[in-house]
Amino acid sequence: MTTLTQPTPAAGSETDLERRKRLRTVVAASLLGTTVEWYDFFLYATAASLVFNQLFFPDQSSFVGTMLAFATFAVGFVVRPIGGVVFGHIGDRIGRKKTLALTMFIMGIATALMGVLPTHAQVGVIAPILLLLLRILQGFALGGEWAGAVLLSVEHSPARKRGLFGSIPQIGLALGLALGTAVFAALQVVFDEEQFLSYGWRIAFLLSLILVVVGFVVRLKVDETPAFREVQELAKKSSAPLVDVLRPAVRRNTVLGLLSRWGEGAAFNTWGVFAITYATQELDFEKVPVLLVVTLAALVMAALLPASGLLVDRYGAKRIYTLGIAAYGLCVYPAFALFGTNDLFWFGAGLVLVFGIVHALFYGAQGTLYASLYPAEIRYTGLSVVYQFSGIYASGITPLILTALIAAAGGSPWLACGYLVATSVISVIATSLMRERDLHL
Template identity: 65%
Template sequence: MVFASLLGTTVEWYDFFLYSTAAGLVFNKLFFPTADGTVGTMLSFATFAVGFVARPVGGLLFGHLGDRIGRKHTLAFTMGLMGVSTALIGLLPTYQQVGVLAPALLLVLRVAQGVALGGEWAGAVLLAVEYGPAGRKGRFGSYPQIGLALGLALGTGVFALLSNVLSESAFIDYGWRIAFLISLVLVVVGLTVRLKIDETPAFKAARRLRELPRAAPLVELWREPAARRHVVLGMLARWGEGAAFNTWAVFAITYATGTLALDRTPVLLAVTAAALVMAALIPVSGTAVDRYGARRVYLVGMAAFTVSVYPAFWLFGAGGTWAFAAALVVTLGIVHGSFYGAQGTLFAGLFATPVRYTGMSFVYQMSGIFASGITPLIMTALLALGTGSPWWACGYLALTGLVSVWATGRLREGDQHVPTGRTSPAVAAARESSALVGSGAEGARS
């Protein structure tokens, strides 16, 4: 089960992050050629952001299915959709070959990627958390989060390898396509593993007790005052995390190869190394959740991100590739890894079993529009506003971190698992689910 959850998220994030890496290195040249390089890059990042706009659609669609028919089959479909969309991107003609049809097709496939990932994340986390034994929910909930780091490392690593073994012209002509076509192999392996697992115990219990939502899960979610509160606070709590990750893992590549004029392959290897450090620390974060509680671990990590922004950008420009790599390992690898492992368990603890898939998807994917999708655009614009100086961009990142610290602190321990208000299927199942998602000191007090 843990392997199925981790493998699935790794494949999905590999596919999704291939696009983010290619957006700053390839797509701006092949699909959005303009005389102004900044405009081409911003157009490329705009299609990157569209994937995040599509993710809430996938989150609500597959969240509904996951809360009504189960986690297993929903996750199989999201993986298949992601794999096919990614492989087709690798077969697209360029702007020079077919004109405006090329970016139009790229946009459609990016939307399909967004829909697929929108339904993937919450289901994969629930697969792990709802199977996790008592006292180890935090660690189990961190395993799908490792897929984010591994997917990023795999994507940037493949691009770095192709950049190293191929000439510049060969890489631009066909090399980047290889990375996208590899997705088909990964998806076949992932589907084979995922289809062999059983439905989660929590969902089977809710189905057996006939506590699945009578109305649409989204309707049930918004009927409960505590659930509505957690949706809003959860989205704000995620703002800093989304902005941080898409700065260090996406924007930083363009910033380093463009503004800092660093070589592409070492930059990609630096991102890969930072992602591997992050992957190693995420289970440590999950273990800390079982001891100290998800909210506390997440809050401390988010505060660390906030204070690290200005030093990180100072180090980026201080000493070339090695300084850039060191800053990235600290910010993306160590700081982000210290709290990202807590996020899945934290959000799972906000909602009862019958609406958990929908609630988590809504929080994570809807916030992804402003927290993640437009971050490279905002950072590029603020960099231009500062005529190359990063300090306006740093101020924006620090603001997102402060908001997230405040919102995380507002998630009250006493109402994390049991919604208040009128009796509904969600309320009945919440009492059963409190033991499921409660962990560490917070779970004991809830």
């Protein structure tokens, strides 16, 4: 099996200056690209909480409208596995670089078109249908983004810095969320409620065009990864990467990877998505302060993710990921207890703890951990399968589940907390069952 290797074939004749320049370009392409893609994807999540339930589902009650908005949010996660399989195949057959440029282009077009959509008041039922179609396109594009960005970074990395480089795409996710919530907060400060709902929210989506152009140009400048070049030179391309991912030799890693991600996906969409709705509807906090708190927590996470990568380089991805997921499970009830004080300061403190600090610990290890589960010839598809298929139950439906559980408990969050703790337990067990000899780094 082909493994992640030091980029000696192409880099052996590099000068030190050329090597540093190449690595800077890789870091910029990976970080900027994932920031733009996740900005686009989670911009929808923020809008689902604050805008879409009013403009695209206005005839429903507040609860039903929110559930419908979150349902269209979840659709993006349902479509992501299809994109993961399609782009994973392209990435393993044609290359990481070209695939990532294509995913960014599709995502940017879909997000920008959301910014010019007519509302339900203007065209009736056609409005939510168009919104749903663009959300599907978003999910399809993002399905191929994460795995490619991780591989672009990890497969270019120096041997002793794989953990650090593997954390870079994760920083892009945190920055993308922070950028999306910050832009929405700023627009609500600049515009009054009527102006914001009329046209102000659209600016956030149209800004995506500028970001996509910059990210697209940077990604075109990066070289193909050494691991993929080695696959090409040795003629070891898989003719059917998806089939190979499910073969007995790597099936165990695939199943454990799918289960290990349950806690991470549930955690991110609880703290980064559901918490906004919970704080504004259940706790009656103002929207702008809540968005700023989420932005702060995301920025703290972005700042700490490199530290997680350094810990991975010292102690191993499996150990750091397991430790972080366990810490998340232990913090769920205390976090919701802080939320229950109905004090914005303690709400912010709880969110920074679980989202900014604890989430950073294990999220920074995830890319390197999953990249180590597969040989290079099927690695893009393998990462996509694990990350995107798990996204359906681990990420996409989490806001729906939590909203339903809290409603069933008469407004109490403790039943929802039990669900989140269960996801942590499942992930800890699955990750601990990954044998070190299975990790092909």
